[in-house]
Amino acid sequence: MSEEDPTRRRPDPGAGSDVPASGASGSGRPEPGRSGSGQAGSGDARSDRGGADRGGADRSGSSRAGADPRSDSARTGSRDSRADRSRSGRVGSGGARPGRGGSTRSSSERSSGERVVSDRARRTTRTRSRRRDPRRGKIIRRRIVALVVVFGTLGLLYGVYFTPLLGVRSVEVLGTKDLTKPQVLDAAAVPSGNPMLTIDLAAIRDRVAALNRVASVNVSRSWPATVRIDVAERVAVGVIKTPGGAHLIDHTAKDFATVPSAPAGLPELQLTSSAITDPTAVAVVQVLMAVPEKIRAEVLSVSAKSPNSVVLALSAGRQVRWGGTADSPRKAAVLAALMSQPGKVYDVSSPQLATISNP
Structure with a gap:
């Protein structure tokens, strides 16, 4: 009977918990031909770490028995960390099997919960900021x-x-002379x-302007409770004598009063005719208004047979033939210059050839 090789000795069944759980590959499956030798060293590992570590314990017990103690301790630590992560995964996911799927579900649940808490905190912060914001009071007061x-x-x-x-x-x-205030009112x-x-x-103005003696009228409000009427009466520039009286004619040839x-x-x-539509009457009035004011004061009468034959009779028997x-x-202007010369008839009907005659 040959002497037993020390490197082939079986590991002590009681020391199975100290033997590394897996080999270099870390696949977790037992190698063929080594299941029997690894069962004795994996009893305690089965109770502590579950069936997922059984194959790694068998392999480490059979093939790594004579390995370097430092590598054995490193492998043991790696196995323990994986076991701890597996247990934490089962606890966090309600008993789900450890692995990538369980970890993903746990992470998504944690993210969802964190978002809910974050939203609630954000809403709470906004509510408090609104309650504490002094600008809201100012806005409300401004709206009121x-x-x-x-x-x-x-x-x-x-x-x-x-x-x-x-x-x-x-x-x-205001502005009345010949008109009376009751007539205007x-x-x-x-x-x-009202x-x-x-x-x-405008309606008040039109009614007042309908009075014959009124040349123009302005109506305005004088606050708080007065209506003001400013009247400008017509001014007579000539008179037409008739058996019924004297008709007053203004500068527009209007017969506005008798x-x-x-x-x-x-x-x-x-x-x-004294109608303002009569061209002869209009020509007579226009010529009278064109005569210089100093000479107009000496005019006694104005006559015309047509719009182009206006004649003015002056004091002292003088006459001005004006024409149209x-x-x-x-x-x-020519007449004003001629009047400085003695004469009886001053003809300015053709201003380029004005003449003075003494018939």
Whole structure:
């Protein structure tokens, strides 16, 4: 009987927990032909680490018995760390088998939980920041002030437009000479008590302007409760004498009034018609207005048979033959120069060939 090789000795069954769990490959499957020799050394490993480590314990017991103690201790530590990770995986996943799938589920669950907690914390932070934000109070106060201003403005507008709060209480008439204030007020017909902003100023103006003596009129509001009417009356530049009285004619040839007798200082317009549509009447009035003011004061009468044959009779028996309305400014300048010379008839109908004659 030969002497037993020390390197082939079987390991002590009681020391199986100290033998490394796996070989260099780390595959976890027992090698063929070595299952019998590894069963004795893997009993304690079966109870501590589960069936997944049985093959590694058998192989380490049979093939690594004579290996370097330092490598054995390294392998033992690696096996223990894998066993610990396996146990933690089973606990964290509710008893699931250790491995990559369980670890993935555990990680996703942890991520989902962390997101839920993070969302809740974020909402809580926002809520607290809103409650503590002093700007919210300022915004609310500003909105309240804006609403008060809006409703106050609406109330004021309603009071001004639809109530007698700012109604008409008086009417002021200015600029009258021959017209009387009652005549203007009767024509204006301003509704008393109506809101100032609803008064139709244009309608009042048109009614007052319909008076013959009114040349122009301006109607305005004088706050808080007065309507102001400014009147400009027509000014007579001539008079047409008729059996029924003297008709006053203004610078537009309008017959705006009839008086019992002609006012002093007005020249007589010797016309058959006083209508402003009559071209002869219009020409007479235009020539009279074109005469220099100093000479106009000496005009006694103006006559014309046609628009181009206007003749002015002056004091002291003098006469001015004017002709038509063409070149009236030049004729007026020439006449002013001729009047410095003695004469009876001054003909400026052709200003280039003006003449003075003594018939």
